Amino acid sequence: MNPTIDILNAHRSVRTFTADPVPAEHLEAAVHAGQMASTSSAVQAYCAIDITDADTRREIAELSGGQAQVESAPTFLLVCADTRRHRLAAIDANQPHDTRLEAFLIAAIDASLFAQNVVVAFESMGYGICYIGGIRNDLPRLDALLGLPEGVYPLFGLCVGTPAARDGATPLQRPRLPLGAVLMQDRYHDDETMRAHMQDYDDGYREYLRERGVKDSQLAAAWSPRMAEYHRVPRRPALAEHYISKGARLD
Ligand SMILES: Cc1cc2nc3c(=O)[nH]c(=O)nc-3n(C[C@H](O)[C@H](O)[C@H](O)COP(=O)(O)O)c2cc1C
Structure with a gap:
């Protein structure tokens, strides 16, 4: 229909990559495109942490359930719902700070819109990506590893790199609902x-x-x-406790 829709329709998650690095200008262009996503009242409640340290990557791969692509992807971004800047603004203005469910939800929505724009930007440059929700397996460990401040809530990771040709074929596309x-x-x-x-x-x-x-x-x-x-059993039931411990009230 048009080149943008063609890129969207060609999406599939990529979990094996070549060793080619993602140049800084591509990363910055993708993150800038992410920032241009709509954002509730311009709160821009997100951040992406580029995890470059090999030992940190290894530990995140492990806590994500042993997902090898977290370690092997040329670039791995941790995407967080991020209300830190709002907190600092509140402290500086000597104002109370809202941490209830609506504020948390807005941050999670904003971060997801940001991330998907980043993804499409990368895909438009020929990169493959894989979201990693597995990082939520053990948020206290991730938090201790990265020393995240209050008001920063990791949501998912993003592996990025040049897709490795598997027998010359791209992975089969997973069909969607009618x-x-x-x-x-x-x-x-x-x-x-x-x-x-x-x-x-x-x-x-x-x-x-x-x-x-x-x-x-x-x-x-x-x-x-x-x-x-x-959906038979609760998944990651410790999430609320962790996010609350980092400042979200969730009520
Ligand atoms: C928020 C989110 C978290 C995900 N977490 C993982 C993950 O931890 N590991 C993984 O291999 N894929 C993960 N995925 C990828 C999905 O499994 C994939 O998008 C879905 O099966 C559809 O396949 P497709 O992306 O190839 O079309 C995640 C996707 C999203 C949106």
Whole structure:
């Protein structure tokens, strides 16, 4: 349709990279493009920490569940919801500082919009990326490792680098829900309509799994059963406690 939409539609996560470094001017151009994302009332409640120290990278890879790409990616950014600057402004103005759920949510939304702009900028330069939510496995350890101040809440990491050609092929694109499942008119779908979209998606998803070489015996695990399983038990239940310990009230 146009080159921007082509880049967006070509996205896939990349987890193996060549050793080619990401030049500083590319990193800065991508982060600047990230900063140009919309931001609630211009709060700009985010930061990206470029983790260059090899030992720190190794430890983050380990606490993220042994994800090798955290260590091997030429560039690894830690993206945080960041209310530090607001706190400093409040201290300097001798004002109280809001730390409740709306402020936290705004920071998380802002940081996500920032990060996705950074991602698209990198992809437009030919780089591959992989978000790393695994950093939230052990936030106290990450926090101790980096010595983060109050008001800085790590959300995810971002691996960036030139995609390594795997047998000359790019990884298969993971299919998304049918457009009709997410784009509605005036009213939310009734459950029957939504289930029909989910059924269509599960059928297509099994095809995708088959193409990826997943065995027939495991094809029952299409998207819907995977989502049911994924949300069966609380994930990372210690998050609230950590974010509260760093200044967020979350109420
Ligand atoms: C916030 C966030 C956290 C993620 N965390 C991880 C992660 O820790 N490890 C990983 O390999 N992929 C991670 N991913 C990548 C997703 O698994 C991937 O985007 C999804 O499966 C869709 O595949 P695609 O990006 O190739 O289209 C994460 C994605 C997002 C948006």
